[in-house]
Amino acid sequence: MARPKASAAADSRRRVLTAAAAEFAGRGYAGANMDRIARAARLNKAMIYYHFKSKAALYREILRDMFEAVRDDVAQVAAAPIEPDEKIRRYVEVIATAAAARPHFPPIWLREVAEGGEHVDAATLDYLRGVLGSLDRIITDGRRAGRFQAVPAMMLHAGIIAPLMFFLATAPLRRKIQRHVTAGPLSLSRDVVIAQIQRVALAQLEGKI
Amino acid sequence: MARPKASAAADSRRRVLTAAAAEFAGRGYAGANMDRIARAARLNKAMIYYHFKSKAALYREILRDMFEAVRDDVAQVAAAPIEPDEKIRRYVEVIATAAAARPHFPPIWLREVAEGGEHVDAATLDYLRGVLGSLDRIITDGRRAGRFQAVPAMMLHAGIIAPLMFFLATAPLRRKIQRHVTAGPLSLSRDVVIAQIQRVALAQLEGKI
DNA sequence: GTCTATAAATAGATAGAC
DNA sequence: GTCTATCTATTTATAGAC
Numbered sequence A, B: 001m002a003r004p005k006a007s008a009a010a011d012s013r014r015r016v017l018t019a020a021a022a023e024f025a026g027r028g029y030a031g032a033n034m035d036r037i038a039r040a041a042r043l044n045k046a047m048i049y050y051h052f053k054s055k056a057a058l059y060r061e062i063l064r065d066m067f068e069a070v071r072d073d074v075a076q077v078a079a080a081p082i083e084p085d086e087k088i089r090r091y092v093e094v095i096a097t098a099a100a101a102r103p104h105f106p107p108i109w110l111r112e113v114a115e116g117g118e119h120v121d122a123a124t125l126d127y128l129r130g131v132l133g134s135l136d137r138i139i140t141d142g143r144r145a146g147r148f149q150a151v152p153a154m155m156l157h158a159g160i161i162a163p164l165m166f167f168l169a170t171a172p173l174r175r176k177i178q179r180h181v182t183a184g185p186l187s188l189s190r191d192v193v194i195a196q197i198q199r200v201a202l203a204q205l206e207g208k209i
Numbered sequence C: 001g002t003c004t005a006t007a008a009a010t011a012g013a014t015a016g017a018c
Numbered sequence D: 001g002t003c004t005a006t007c008t009a010t011t012t013a014t015a016g017a018c
Helices: A014-032 A035-039 A045-051 A055-079 A082-103 A105-114 A121-142 A153-169 A171-178 A190-205 B012-031 B032-039 B045-051 B056-077 B082-100 B106-115 B122-142 B154-167 B171-178 B190-205
Strands: none
Touching: A014 A035, A014 A055, A014 A105, A014 B012, A014 B106, A035 A153, A045 B154, A055 A082, A055 A105, A082 A121, A082 A190, A105 A153, A105 B012, A105 B082, A105 B106, A105 B154, A121 A153, A121 B045, A121 B171, A153 A171, A153 A190, A153 B056, A153 B154, A153 B190, A171 B122, A190 B190, B012 B045, B012 B056, B012 B106, B012 B190, B032 B045, B032 B122, B045 B082, B056 B106, B056 B122, B082 B106, B082 B122, B082 B154, B082 B190, B106 B122, B106 B154, B122 B154
């Protein structure tokens, strides 16, 4: 929204957003500390309040950015001239890619889910609906083409998002459990996990499960 | 651990644990407030500190309780004289049941995952290893019986736990999205979701995916 | 736009009476 | 075991100089 684009000194706003994303991801909304964010952004607290109205407003902006990007990406996938099964694979992939580009995404989203979307405002809610709407369109198109059977978009989405966020967010915890564990290696390759999630989603749609 | 069991007035400790579980689930560790916990337990803050050393100690006790119960339940499943596929179904079921008996479980666990197991102490870590160990035993037994193929316990566990916790924890958020949504009903029956998770887990083990 | 200094509120923890 | 009152530290947010 209308603001100086890359003015020499003033990418400070961008720096605040980056630092805040990391802080919120690491400590949650309540645990995040404005002073720490300022230090990480190489600024001071007052500067954050110059750019953002409040801690809550700053947090909401980060949430919005995440889901706006995902919504746009999956909308493109839904509209692309490709086969239904390929759309499902890409749906998984673009979400995984969006999350990879924003390491703060999985932790923040997991926490947001945990607190019932407490900080999810109307704009973000619309993006979420947009994401589900795109998936619904992919399913419907696939059914029309006789390739998919009916599966609730919400269930399919949860079966994709949940393991994906878990996998991406649990890396530290898996390392912690690993020490002295007897149940084989806990490390999973990112690609293997994504491929598995894609296979599971497709198997449901194609009636193989 | 050696303490008065149900002494007339003194189930206050139990009340604190119950109130704290709800508070931690709703607001996270950092967001939880000791005064609110005290009020919900119909006590005062000082009474909490009489029973528990600190906020952290109180939280850890709740974490431990959750995973101790799950570990015991899945260990029983792994040792039961039943078919491998039935063990997998029960594995899913006992975890779902343990979570249902503790509504605070899914949110707390999601947050704990999000922060890399920050508050997971050695005891809880052992319980977690025990859970994975039991699942590994179920898989191994199934392979020996020629029924299962090799699947990493961690991957299978994540594929079970993640959608389950998501489903259980997202109820409020799903309601929030629901308003004015166009992608069909977002409400999913608990039983349908559990059945689906069981099918997916088994399909992986039986090589159907 | 950026800073220092500080106001104002909140929350974890404890002292001490009963 | 249970309470009230309070200490102390932390933290969000703002005033005001440059």
